[in-house]
Amino acid sequence: MAAKTETIELSVDAFDTDYKRQLTWETLGVGILKCAEAHASRRGFGIYNVNGENHTWVLARLVIELNNTPKVYDEYKISTWVESIYRIFSNRCFSITGSDGTPYGYARSTWSLISYSSRKALDLNDLKGMMSEYVSPEIECPITDYSGARLGGNAQQVMTYKVKYSDIDLNGHTNSMKYMEHLRDLFTLDYYSKNRLRRVELQYIRESFYDDVLLFYMQETREKTFDVEIRKTDKSSGTEKEVPVLRSRLCFE
């Protein structure tokens, strides 16, 4: 049996930093996804290994919290483990630590395993025989769970964005980390100069595709805490209505 945790080692390239010489959250997010993929595939429940090639892990929620942001040329490690399995969802946690073991922060994510063809989620109890030996609730992930963005009637539409070629990944939909980039672009350089992003919550609700127009609604629900809902116009029912694509909470300090 492989170890319960999988660890990958990374370093902050100059090309992956923002103007403050800090690792971008998109690059960190990609590292987190890569680490998850490595953990699952090396233990027999990766993207290609479940029920032939017909199923893939889909990210439903992701929370990342950093007490300190890695800077250019810093080396860091991402470790991941499965925290729990329940029906169609599995929780996976991550630690992000410096080369000397000091934690930068943690992440917690929720995944489901969907069929490529039917897009339906598999009951993970069917897989428990394979995954359950790796479930490790004893490993501490000391960040609060997804809290849920809740926009009131005062939410302002702050941006519209038409999905471009570069947003679309090999699954044919908007890349999960491209949303992170667009969300972070809701704030000015001046705001980043005065505040540090500490925590991002992402809840993926619905896919978006090339040429979709995304509507960004935002509200500051607590001081330096911003709830965002990305919506798109759904025309499938004959009448146009706005439907949610993603909900997010961004916490600065």
Place this chain on the structure above:
Amino acid sequence: MAAKTETIELSVDAFDTDYKRQLTWETLGVGILKCAEAHASRRGFGIYNVNGENHTWVLARLVIELNNTPKVYDEYKISTWVESIYRIFSNRCFSITGSDGTPYGYARSTWSLISYSSRKALDLNDLKGMMSEYVSPEIECPITDYSGARLGGNAQQVMTYKVKYSDIDLNGHTNSMKYMEHLRDLFTLDYYSKNRLRRVELQYIRESFYDDVLLFYMQETREKTFDVEIRKTDKSSGTEKEVPVLRSRLCFE
């Protein structure tokens, strides 16, 4: 003396591909820049090693040509060498090859070494003692040189883009590979379905900064060859005028 060429080994991650499961040109571009940095710094003429910390290499031109585009999970290598040095410019070439040595393509770039404070370019003759032993014109780089985008009066303004937080890198200006992303976004998914991008030329003329509005002018100068000029409005002289930021040629097949 170190070898004349420096080689880095890479693989195409799922997160670095487009909807055709092909390596994005931005990611390839970052690999090219990383390889250049590794070559220079390991031979004593990298960003931090010339005249203290006061100078940095700045990319003036980049041409990338791919006869075949690496696909998801492919392994590939980038090798680089100095082709020539002349006054304030140095030419550096690259080969991009598969793990079995088959070339995907090549790149050629032109750099100058500028002062952090004065922004003036150093005469590279002053450095020749350090760099000249690595100049390797004998290594073949079988792609044509920068040919130069030339827009006529028929060029259409096809996009405006306001520079965002995520465009700005640790040098405080728009990241060189973000331009590549914006240029590639000038074409539709449908166009990419029918055509393959074979060659991109980039000429960096002027920096752009946060909140600058970039104006994209484009013209199909030959069949499947598009010349683009990115301009911005300069107000420094008291009157507003459009000045070039970048010129590019994109060749499809």
